[in-house]
Amino acid sequence: MERANQLNVNEAGFYIPHHAVMWKFRIVFNASARTTTVVSLKEVQLVGTTIQEPLLNIIYRFRRFRIALSPMLRRCFDRRESPTDDITIYRLTTLTYGTAAVPTTRSAQSTNAHTTTTRWSLTVNKSIAARDAILSSFYVDDFPTSCDTEENATELAANVISLLSEGHFRLRKWNSSSGEIIARLIGNRSSNVEMTIETPTATVLGLRWDAAADELFFKVDLKENIGFLTKRRVLSDVAKLFDPTGILALVVTGKIFIQRLWAAGLSWDEPLPDELQTTWVAFYSELD
Structure with missing residues (x-):
């Protein structure tokens, strides 16, 4: 901005x-808010079509080969102000999440494609695999992919970094199921060095990933005291069960329960009837 x-x-x-989310501090923009014209920014934007690969395809591609890689595109917000300063107006110059046009105009996706295709003829020494990986494996700013050998993974990473640098994009937070690849990517080019993966638990496309064991797993932070049960609370808890692969059958059970709440005609903050409360408590207590 x-x-x-x-x-x-x-x-x-x-x-x-906009407002601030205090846990893992970030700003959330509300493009759905209506102005004095009784129209919101979201309502006047064209939606368009989604141009990125389906999430499930990218997950399968990430699990296809033995060596997994998962960096992110760098995003910088360097401006700092004091609470005592006067309120300052800023103009957003990048894609703003929460707007209707996001699925079509995701800056990471469309710009990567543009950079890759337009610069390809000028970088003939870059591998075809790098070009294809950029066009097919990005999901917003995540780049999960996999290779069959350490040598191929190292070459792919180097070529992807080189191609994206043509558009001044920087990949960061490199993670891999191979300590050798991590050692090479952080500057140690010796192929004999094996690094210990110090923080094996990472997030890939909303799923938990144990990089050391190279396993995807599920983890949900559950509150011991369920508390005041409403449709809003149930929807929030079911949303925590993120499973794009369809492996967890219990997610379907939660979604069916939400359908029952809608069928019962309950408002968002109305207490659940005793029968529905009993059913939900029994389901919730088994999640761990």
Whole structure:
């Protein structure tokens, strides 16, 4: 984003309401908020079509070969201000999540494709595998992929880094199921060095990944005290059971229960009837 001046009365613009999420601090923009025109930014945008690969395809590709790689595109927000400063207006110059056009205009996806295809003719020494991986394995800013050998993984990583640098994109937070690959990527080029993966538990496409064991697993933080049960609370708990692969049959059970809440005509914050509370408590207590 960049500093901007106050909009004048004849200039089209939209001030997006936002708030801070304090855990893992970040800003959340609300493009659905309606203005004095009774219209929101989200309502006036064209949705378009999704241009990225289906999530499940990317997960399967990530699990296809023996050596797994999972870096992210770098995103920088360097501006700092003091709470005592005057309120400053900024203009967003990058893709804003929460808007209707995001599925089509994901900056990481569309720009990577553009960079790769337009610069390909100028980088003939880069491997075809790197080009194809960029076009097929990115999901927003995640780049999970896999190779059959350490040598191929090292070559792919180097070529992908080189191609993306043409568009001034930087990959960071490299992780791999191979300590040897990690050693090479952080600058130790000796093929004999095997590094210990110090933080094996990572997140890949919303799933937990134990890089040392190279296994995907599920983990849900459950509260011991269920507390006040409402449709909103149940929906929040079921949403924590993220399973794009369809391995966890219990996710279906949770979604069917949500259908029962809708069929019962309950409002978002209305207490659940005794029968539904009993059913949910029994299901919830078995999740761990």
